[in-house]
Amino acid sequence: MISSENKLLQKVWQVKLKAKDCDYYGSTQGIIPIFLNTLHRIAAIDPKLKEVAYTTYGLSPWGMMTRVYLPSATPSIFVGMRLGLSYCWRSLVAAKLLGASKGIGYLIQEGREMAQTDLMLVGVFLIGLIGLIAMKKKILNS
Template structure:
């Protein structure tokens, strides 16, 4: 059997055992079903959401916000990382401010963004961009700064122009770090989005989670958690797959 398939099967052993144990504990009534609904009840609630189509409405809403947040993050973080990486003098002026902002937890900005932007989409987007910005920026910057000095010397020896050096030397060398930043950025962005939707939203997976809490339907809460975790893992896997396709020489 393919070694890759074996590793995937091995990765499913622990979750399977955990679900079996969970179902057994629920079956014998050892826990309050409101505090910890059985896997069967959670699957039932998930199936109902599938048949009504409600789950797809919330998934679509969350993924759209995620896409907008990451697109804005890329537009801001990648050029800034490239600029500071290529022009070291700029780092002295910008880095101290960014280092200060990086230490502030994303959740601390929620009252500020609500004050400035209200509880609409602007607040959610701002929170996601802040959460995702630093992983993308820092890894882009580090990727540019870690380009092998020998490659730079070869580029100068062949009299490559500035644009050619960026295209053929800096960007390919920095690409692995860039993908690391994208993966971390998406992860941070996804978590910030769920937090924002919990606070104020009429659609989205965070809203669905809070709806379960407000309706005292704990199985709906666990369905939301399962979908949030599953989609986050799928997004991360998709980025890893893309990296393997774009950078076949680099092990993701």
């Protein structure tokens, strides 16, 4: 007899991600690095610079935002966007592999569900081989 917690675990492992869920999951992974990099840079602005901009130039809050905060934080925003894009891409690829209904991701999932380790390893090595070929082509074309 199967216990209720084993039934729950079986249900959890049988969940398949839909394409819309994969896209949502992949796109949300990039928000945090952008936000944290921007927040860190704004917090690190020299207080003297803010004081001079506010008292000497008499900038309004909008002026402070456009003339002090945004120009100072722009490099960090771009770094956050670069990191965020790589996180999005990585999580999107992983989610698409797990939620696939055909292709290499499906081969890996089918091997996992049927406890066929050799099938899973073939899929993993195939992905690695494709990555290696793509990397060599990029190096040769450079």
